[in-house]
Amino acid sequence: KQEVTQIPAALSVPEGENLVLNCSFTDSAIYNLQWFRQDPGKGLTSLLLIQSSQREQTSGRLNASLDKSSGRSTLYIAASQPGDSATYLCAVEPSGSARQLTFGSGTQLTVLP
Amino acid sequence: GAGVSQTPSNKVTEKGKYVELRCDPISGHTALYWYRQSLGQGPEFLIYFQGTGAADDSGLPNDRFFAVRPEGSVSTLKIQRTERGDSAVYLCASSVSGSMNEQFFGPGTRLTVL
Numbered sequence: 001k002q003e004v005t006q007i008p009a010a011l012s013v014p015e016g017e018n019l020v021l022n023c024s025f026t027d028s029a030i031y032n033l034q035w036f037r038q039d040p041g042k043g044l045t046s047l048l049l050i051q052s053s054q055r056e057q058t059s060g061r062l063n064a065s066l067d068k069s070s071g072r073s074t075l076y077i078a079a080s081q082p083g084d085s086a087t088y089l090c091a092v093e094p095s096g097s098a099r100q101l102t103f104g105s106g107t108q109l110t111v112l113p
Numbered sequence: 114g115a116g117v118s119q120t121p122s123n124k125v126t127e128k129g130k131y132v133e134l135r136c137d138p139i140s141g142h143t144a145l146y147w148y149r150q151s152l153g154q155g156p157e158f159l160i161y162f163q164g165t166g167a168a169d170d171s172g173l174p175n176d177r178f179f180a181v182r183p184e185g186s187v188s189t190l191k192i193q194r195t196e197r198g199d200s201a202v203y204l205c206a207s208s209v210s211g212s213m214n215e216q217f218f219g220p221g222t223r224l225t226v227l
Contacts, residue, residue, distance in 0.1 A: 042220060043218045089156075
């Protein structure tokens with residue numbers, strides 16, 4: 001059974017810092033990995049999707065990498081801003097017939113002004 | 114609409130009651146998913162539809178939970194004889210098709226069972 005772990009569970013940084021969020025998964029048989037952002041009381045906003053054949057994806061100040069063989073992904077946020085404060089979730093879609101995402105518990109990020 | 118919508122946004126009910134939660138996916142998306150999120154946890158898969166049929170319902174916790182998608186668009190998640198442990202945020206997502214496509218999530222329905 002696929003298990004997804006996110007470390008740290010919570011992170012607080014001053015504005016302007018670059019930071020890295022970590023995601024690990026136990027089964028490397030995946031189609032893709034997605035990073036999401038969730039604001040309190042809200043749904044999930046997709047940030048980046050990395051296909052299993054890709055190594056990284058970039059969108060603005062965000063860069064996500066994927067090392068499928070070692071079961072790891074990182075989300076790099078450059079020049080953090082208070083508006084980046086949210087919970088960040090990673091999720092993997094398994095290869096094979098299953099289509100559902102398996103999520104980690106998230107990293108709660110606070111960027112202090 | 115532009116995104117996935119869910120109604121109601123909040124639902125408070127009493128233990129033992131029946132509830133229905135609705136999801137309107139993005140137009141043209143054939144795949145639809147239901148997830149459940151408890152406080153402080155990531156969402157957990159419940160059921161996946163491809164078109165009108167439930168392609169995978171392995172995440173439904175027990176037979177009190179049922180979901181339909183009769184015309185391949187709107188879906189309804191139905192919970193019978195609700196229990197306090199059913200309290201959670203129920204999230205719906207849709208994608209263009211089932212495999213290797215980005216899933217887009219709705220805002221969720223917060224269900225509270227008293």
